[in-house]
Amino acid sequence: MRALFFNKIVFAIILMTALDSCSSYPPTDLTKNSIIPRPVSVVATHGTFELTQDAAVYVPEGSNELAHIGNYLAGLLNGSTGFNLSVQPTPNAPLKGNILLSLASDDTELGDEGYELTIGKDLVRLAASQPAGLVRGIQTLRQLLPAKVEAETPQEGPWLLATGTIRDFPEYAYRGAMLDVARHFFGVEDVKRYIDHIAMYKMNVLHFHLTDDQGWRIEIKSWPNLTKHGASTQVGGGPGGFYTQEEYKELVRYARERYITIVPEVDMPGHTNAALASYPELTCDGKAPELYTGINVGFSTFCTSKEVVYQFIDDVVRELSEMTPGPYFHIGGDESHSTKEADYIYFVNRVQPIVESYGKRIIGWDEIANATLADNAVVQYWAKDENALKAVEQGAKVIMSPASRAYLDMKYDSTTVLGLSWAGTIEVDHGYNWDPGSMVDGIGREDILGVEAPLWTETLTNMDEIEQLVFPRIAGYAEIGWSRPDMRQWDDYKVRLAQQRERFEVLGINYYPSPLVPWRKEDETAK
Numbered sequence: 053m054r055a056l057f058f059n060k061i062v063f064a065i066i067l068m069t070a071l072d073s074c075s076s077y078p079p080t081d082l083t084k085n086s087i088i089p090r091p092v093s094v095v096a097t098h099g100t101f102e103l104t105q106d107a108a109v110y111v112p113e114g115s116n117e118l119a120h121i122g123n124y125l126a127g128l129l130n131g132s133t134g135f136n137l138s139v140q141p142t143p144n145a146p147l148k149g150n151i152l153l154s155l156a157s158d159d160t161e162l163g164d165e166g167y168e169l170t171i172g173k174d175l176v177r178l179a180a181s182q183p184a185g186l187v188r189g190i191q192t193l194r195q196l197l198p199a200k201v202e203a204e205t206p207q208e209g210p211w212l213l214a215t216g217t218i219r220d221f222p223e224y225a226y227r228g229a230m231l232d233v234a235r236h237f238f239g240v241e242d243v244k245r246y247i248d249h250i251a252m253y254k255m256n257v258l259h260f261h262l263t264d265d266q267g268w269r270i271e272i273k274s275w276p277n278l279t280k281h282g283a284s285t286q287v288g289g290g291p292g293g294f295y296t297q298e299e300y301k302e303l304v305r306y307a308r309e310r311y312i313t314i315v316p317e318v319d320m321p322g323h324t325n326a327a328l329a330s331y332p333e334l335t336c337d338g339k340a341p342e343l344y345t346g347i348n349v350g351f352s353t354f355c356t357s358k359e360v361v362y363q364f365i366d367d368v369v370r371e372l373s374e375m376t377p378g379p380y381f382h383i384g385g386d387e388s389h390s391t392k393e394a395d396y397i398y399f400v401n402r403v404q405p406i407v408e409s410y411g412k413r414i415i416g417w418d419e420i421a422n423a424t425l426a427d428n429a430v431v432q433y434w435a436k437d438e439n440a441l442k443a444v445e446q447g448a449k450v451i452m453s454p455a456s457r458a459y460l461d462m463k464y465d466s467t468t469v470l471g472l473s474w475a476g477t478i479e480v481d482h483g484y485n486w487d488p489g490s491m492v493d494g495i496g497r498e499d500i501l502g503v504e505a506p507l508w509t510e511t512l513t514n515m516d517e518i519e520q521l522v523f524p525r526i527a528g529y530a531e532i533g534w535s536r537p538d539m540r541q542w543d544d545y546k547v548r549l550a551q552q553r554e555r556f557e558v559l560g561i562n563y564y565p566s567p568l569v570p571w572r573k574e575d576e577t578a579k
């Protein structure tokens with residue numbers, strides 16, 4: 053009887069040891085990480101750091117901005133660890149067991165968003181030349197901790213990190229995702245969740261598609277009917293909605309805290325039915341069209357020869373620019389199929405100086421390259437190579453959003469229920485395997501400001517549906533924007549992506565379990 057009991061114990065110990073070795077815990081090799089986007093360099097020193105309840109986050113004295121970033125980090129860690137890490141000014145005394153944030157402005161290689169994360173047995177140091185770099189480095193630190201760090205409620209530790217040094221900085225300055233809140237409206241909490249999702253992968257731009265045929269989603273005080281009437285519905289006829297200026301400012305603040313720039317888009321002269329329905333003087337015949345709840349494009353246009361149109365645009369750009377600290381204003385300009393070519397060019401040439409007069413740099417979809425571009429204008433390539441080439445010939449920079457690769461609203465394959473397929477289907481590998489600098493003949497890395505993945509929401513009505521199309525592809529677009537092309541191989545990426553699954557689950561993200569990704573089985577996942 054006793055022998056049997058003893059045998060059982062021995063067996064249990066052997067089993068536990070075997071499981072432990074599969075999960076490589078405690079972690080000792082920093083090069084065995086699953087960080088997305090892949091960092092520039094990782095050097096392991098083969099030890100382990102343990103984060104305990106005695107730790108604090110230290111920041112240089114006298115900087116509110118760094119204290120704020122320290123709080124952001126403590127906030128990410130405290131919920132799941134159950135610790136009560138506080139933010140303290142860096143003392144001269146020993147800092148054993150703590151996390152230390154600092155600025156190293158002489159480390160110019162790191163640029164605006166790079167960071168160096170040095171994990172020692174006794175101390176974690178995160179340094180950057182600019183504050184934004186610290187926030188990017190915090191995302192790396194997050195991904196090095198067990199997935200359950202993403203939980204909101206206390207989880208059991210230990211909270212261990214392999215020791216070593218990561219030096220990292222982005223390939224492209226602009227790394228974004230777009231959210232269309234015009235076809236279907238999404239409230240402030242949904243947008244914040246979207247912002248958190250993109251922040252996790254070190255993206256730095258939320259392009260906010262605020263207006264379209266189906267709805268006008270931002271309060272403009274000088275033209276109140278835009279939201280009173282123009283926001284009252286959406287695709288399918290639901291109630292729609294809009295952001296008050298206070299809500300918009302709150303989103304700007306939330307994004308800014310994560311060093312994410314909001315780029316507001318007012319799409320024009322096409323995609324304007326909601327505005328035309330609200331103010332008939334913006335149409336040529338002076339008649340208000342009905343609100344539109346279908347998903348066709350190309351049927352609406354501002355009356356480009358009327359002065360009131362430019363007064364209207366001036367007011368809209370002014371009110372929106374005043375609430376938008378970022379440098380960009382997106383004027384849309386796509387699919388204006390009901391605007392005569394000459395009128396379209398006249399219109400874009402008139403609108404650009406208005407935007408510039410409010411201190412903003414213009415972005416437009418690639419069609420705007422047919423006009424005479426303002427100095428410093430940025431053209432967002434989505435469809436036509438010739439337009440992107442015209443942009444570069446005029447000295448503009450290009451954002452790469454090729455629909456056949458980077459559109460988050462394209463289906464994964466023919467069985468995907470949500471999404472569209474006019475630009476083809478985009479499986480996870482197809483969305484990952486392309487390089488912005490060699491996508492269009494004649495457009496090289498030096499012409500490119502960055503990469504953006506747009507999400508159009510004709511078929512999406514809630515956050516679960518958004519996430520089904522966004523995850524896991526968003527991680528790939530983030531890596532394309534951040535990591536050098538020679539650092540990106542699908543076979544390596546798909547393994548790192550598989551290891552993100554547990555994070556998606558802890559965060560309650562409704563991801564698409566692509567058959568091309570070797571998602572790890574439950575019993576093999578790291579603790």
Ligand code: TNX
Binds near residue numbers: 349417459461472510
């Ligand atoms: C094209 S891409 C559009 C949008 C649609 C999208 C659907 C672009 C600049 N215009 O109006 O929502 O396709 O995928």
